Amino acid sequence: MRKAVLPLLALALSGVLVPAAAWAQKAPVVVELFTAQGCSSCGKANQVAADLAKDDGVLALTYSVDYWDYLGWKDTFAKPVFAERQRAYAKKFALRDVPTPQVVVAGRVQASGAKAEAVQDLVKTAKRTPLNAPDMEFIGKNRVAVGSGPAPRGGGEVWLVRYDPREQDIAVKRGDNKGQTLVHRNVVRELVKLGPWTGRPKLYRLPVAADDNLESVILVQGAKGGRILGVLETTKTER
Numbered sequence: 001m002r003k004a005v006l007p008l009l010a011l012a013l014s015g016v017l018v019p020a021a022a023w024a025q026k027a028p029v030v031v032e033l034f035t036a037q038g039c040s041s042c043g044k045a046n047q048v049a050a051d052l053a054k055d056d057g058v059l060a061l062t063y064s065v066d067y068w069d070y071l072g073w074k075d076t077f078a079k080p081v082f083a084e085r086q087r088a089y090a091k092k093f094a095l096r097d098v099p100t101p102q103v104v105v106a107g108r109v110q111a112s113g114a115k116a117e118a119v120q121d122l123v124k125t126a127k128r129t130p131l132n133a134p135d136m137e138f139i140g141k142n143r144v145a146v147g148s149g150p151a152p153r154g155g156g157e158v159w160l161v162r163y164d165p166r167e168q169d170i171a172v173k174r175g176d177n178k179g180q181t182l183v184h185r186n187v188v189r190e191l192v193k194l195g196p197w198t199g200r201p202k203l204y205r206l207p208v209a210a211d212d213n214l215e216s217v218i219l220v221q222g223a224k225g226g227r228i229l230g231v232l233e234t235t236k237t238e239r
Helices: 008-014 042-052 080-092 118-127
Strands: 027-035 058-064 103-104 109-112 138-140 145-147 156-171 179-196 201-203 216-222 228-233
Touching: 027 042, 027 080, 042 058, 042 103, 042 118, 042 179, 058 080, 058 156, 080 103, 080 179, 109 118, 109 145, 138 216, 138 228, 145 156, 145 216, 179 201, 179 228
Parallel strands: 027 058, 058 179
Antiparallel strands: 027 103, 103 109, 138 145, 145 201, 156 179, 156 216, 216 228
């Protein structure tokens, strides 16, 4: 990867605009699965996401939602903030309700998470779609710098996602999936909105991770469930 003449930190502090890094290494396609351990049709979708996670060109993230808990099994990974993210997408896509399982690809399109071929087709299309992403760089372990770039109409947002990269098998003991063991991969454990992004360079402070074994990724995307504009993953030297 070509290096910038000046580090992003110095540029951000000086207020100098950082040009969008069209020359940067191609970012992975972000595939977000919204699933629930109490959802009878979600097991297949979980496997689809687990398979996609093996693709180097894809960042598959699994969000467990809590609105299926009433059926008798409380999802072991669910948090209300994950369902809030899904509802923001539902509003953007003009859906009447939030479907489960649901896959959102690059914040641009959505499909049933159980339809593997449909999801794969959307991923292939997203891989061919160029991104005019801002340059991004982690500054130590507690800050991230986002450079300049064209901001979407309505503004942008910067999100921190921390996920567990391990494959985990959960035995469900009650509800519609009673007796089944569901596979999980790249389970999101922390989701934090770091702040707005207007297209100008800005530094964001990262909260302390609750678990050192989690992987971190920064997403720049349109506000309130908009398309994903940039992706920054930690490297081995930053973990």
